[in-house]
Amino acid sequence: MTEHESTTTVLRKNKKVLIASLTGSAIEWFDYFLYGTAAALVFNKIFFPMVDPVIGLILSYLSFSLTFFIRPIGGVLFAHIGDRIGRKKTLVLTLSLMGGATVMIGLLPTYEMIGLWAPALLILMRIIQGMGIGGEWGGALLLAYEYAPEKRKGFFGSIPQAGVTIGMLMATFIVSLMTLFSEEEFLSWGWRIPFLLSSVLVLLGLWIRKDIDETPDFQKVKASGQVAKAPLRVTLKHHWREVLIAAGLKVVETAPFYIFSTFVVSYATSTLTYQKSQALEAVTLGALVATIMIPLMGLLSDKVGRQRMYAISVFMLGLFIVPWFMLLNTGTTWGIVLATVIAFGVLWAPVTAVLGTLCSEIFSANVRYTGITLGYQLGAALAGGTAPLIATGLLAKYDGDWVPVAWYLAVTVTISLIAIFCASRVKRATLIQAQPERL
Numbered sequence: 001m002t003e004h005e006s007t008t009t010v011l012r013k014n015k016k017v018l019i020a021s022l023t024g025s026a027i028e029w030f031d032y033f034l035y036g037t038a039a040a041l042v043f044n045k046i047f048f049p050m051v052d053p054v055i056g057l058i059l060s061y062l063s064f065s066l067t068f069f070i071r072p073i074g075g076v077l078f079a080h081i082g083d084r085i086g087r088k089k090t091l092v093l094t095l096s097l098m099g100g101a102t103v104m105i106g107l108l109p110t111y112e113m114i115g116l117w118a119p120a121l122l123i124l125m126r127i128i129q130g131m132g133i134g135g136e137w138g139g140a141l142l143l144a145y146e147y148a149p150e151k152r153k154g155f156f157g158s159i160p161q162a163g164v165t166i167g168m169l170m171a172t173f174i175v176s177l178m179t180l181f182s183e184e185e186f187l188s189w190g191w192r193i194p195f196l197l198s199s200v201l202v203l204l205g206l207w208i209r210k211d212i213d214e215t216p217d218f219q220k221v222k223a224s225g226q227v228a229k230a231p232l233r234v235t236l237k238h239h240w241r242e243v244l245i246a247a248g249l250k251v252v253e254t255a256p257f258y259i260f261s262t263f264v265v266s267y268a269t270s271t272l273t274y275q276k277s278q279a280l281e282a283v284t285l286g287a288l289v290a291t292i293m294i295p296l297m298g299l300l301s302d303k304v305g306r307q308r309m310y311a312i313s314v315f316m317l318g319l320f321i322v323p324w325f326m327l328l329n330t331g332t333t334w335g336i337v338l339a340t341v342i343a344f345g346v347l348w349a350p351v352t353a354v355l356g357t358l359c360s361e362i363f364s365a366n367v368r369y370t371g372i373t374l375g376y377q378l379g380a381a382l383a384g385g386t387a388p389l390i391a392t393g394l395l396a397k398y399d400g401d402w403v404p405v406a407w408y409l410a411v412t413v414t415i416s417l418i419a420i421f422c423a424s425r426v427k428r429a430t431l432i433q434a435q436p437e438r439l
Contacts, residue, residue: 014147016208018159021144023205024095024136025163026170027198031102031129033171034194039064042191046110047119059119063126070130072381075373076232078135082369083231086214086222087146090369091139092206098132099202101125106195138373141356146215146365154306157357158298164352165291168261172284217365231370239363239371241422246359246375247382248419252314253348253355255383255412259405260286260344263388264328264336271400273331282340289345290352297350298357306354306361311420313350318413320347325402362423383412 039060047063048056074094082090105125111118140160148156174194181190214222221227228234235243261283268274301309320343327339356372363371394404 014156016212017143017147018156020091020205020208020212021140021156021160022163022166023201023208024091024098024140025160026167027095027099027102027163027201027205028133028136029164029167030170030198030201031098031133031167033168034174034198035105035126036064037171037175038191038195042187043122045187046112047108047122049111050116063119063123066123066126067130067133068381068384070127071134072377074131074134075138075377076134076370077131079138079370079373080231082135082139082142083228083367086218087139087142087369088209088212088214090135091143092209094132094135094139095202095205095209096132097128098136099198099205101128101132102195103199103202105129106192106198134377135373137376138369141360141372142217142369143212143215145357145360146217146368152299152302153361154301154354154357155295155299157360158295158301158353161298161352161356162291162294164257165287165294168287169284169291172280172287217368221366226366228366228370231367232374235363235367235370235374239367242362242371243374243378245362245419245422246372247378248415249310249355249358249423250376250379250416251383251419252317252412252416253351254380255387256317256343256348256409257352258384258387259391259409260340260348263391264340266388266392267395267402268328268336271395272328274336278333278336282336283344285337286340286344289341290349293345293349294353297353301350301354301357306358307420307424309350310354310358311417313347314413314416314420317343317347317351318410318417321406321409321413325406329402358420358423 040057043063044053044056044060048059050056051059078090078094081093102125105122108121108125109118137160140163141157144156144159145153171194174197178186178190178194213219265276265279265283268279269276297309297313324339324343327335329335359372359375360368390408391405394408395402398404
């Protein structure tokens with residue numbers, strides 16, 4: 001890319017790479033929000049009707065949470081494959097598993113049709129989904145990052161990150177359409193439609209990925225004979241510090257996301273006096289703003305520097321914690337909309353926009369897939385799905401007082417500020433020149 005080559009020209013040249021990267025990420029999060037909704041409304045009635053309704057709902061939610069345990073296993077497995085045989089082949093495999101299982105869920109017979117085989121098949125599909133999802137993020141990110149021109153690394157790395165909010169918006173839109181069905185129609189066949197429609201995204205993603213060459217960075221690693229024979233062992237032995245840094249960077253991206261998009265709904269409707277529709281509309285608007293902001297912030301990071309943007313954004317996010325609660329506590333529609341749009345749409349967006357690129361830059365190419373996946377999964381496990389649980393527990397313990405929750409968010413901010421300080425001390429050149437252990 002020349003010094004003056006425009007972003008439009010760069011986009012035109014790399015259109016397929018960016019679409020391929022975005023598609024898998026969007027499917028991943030579309031599935032996440034879609035399955036969560038179906039678990040609450042449908043699966044307890046058609047896959048687990050043989051037990052008490054409350055137990056059925058618990059089993060349904062357990063099938064939903066199953067991927068949190070399976071994803072790290074899938075992540076390690078496919079990261080190993082990605083660092084051994086390449087990003088492209090791995091991404092075709094992860095998308096096929098993830099998308100295929102999602103579509104198959106939409107085709108599963110119910111308990112009424114085949115008895116216990118129905119929940120058993122649902123759980124099997126969920127395990128396959130989790131395996132694919134675990135390896136998808138790292139591969140989708142590296143497809144964009146390793147194809148990016150040097151002066152557009154931030155922008156390219158932000159594209160798969162936008163899949164989070166795009167998947168969220170698609171699932172919200174589809175779920176809202178499903179409310180048009182009667183309850184009988186919805187339980188009979190209506191719930192299957194979103195799962196089957198995901199096949200369009202899957203086929204598009206596979207078609208695009210089919211025509212993409214292996215990433216330039218991996219081709220260089222392969223040509224130089226530096227492919228790690230045991231990427232996980234090499235990463236844990238030589239790059240464990242970088243894995244911890246990546247996990248620390250992830251903490252403030254994932255915990256506030258679940259607080260601003262999930263916990264806020266229960267807090268606003270249970271502790272405060274909002275209607276559920278007010279909270280959901282505010283979150284949807286926040287997600288829409290974030291979807292626009294993420295690529296813009298990625299582009300801006302190429303000009304101002306990713307570490308600087310990350311540090312400033314995290315600091316600003318920390319300063320907004322108390323105002324966020326104060327706006328929510330006004331009890332007004334404008335209060336919850338303003339709080340959510342600023343926190344989720346404006347302040348969280350630049351953090352997630354640069355996260356993938358920051359993590360990629362602290363690992364050498366021969367173990368990059370494994371390194372970023374381990375860091376991502378560790379950070380997500382520590383601060384991801386647990387965030388709403390911790391926040392809800394703190395509210396219950398302190399009689400609805402939001403101050404302990406604010407302190408919890410402040411801790412996540414502090415952890416990630418320490419991580420970015422450490423990341424700034426990591427010399428990329430040293431990492432690239434380091435010779436991996438030959439096993």
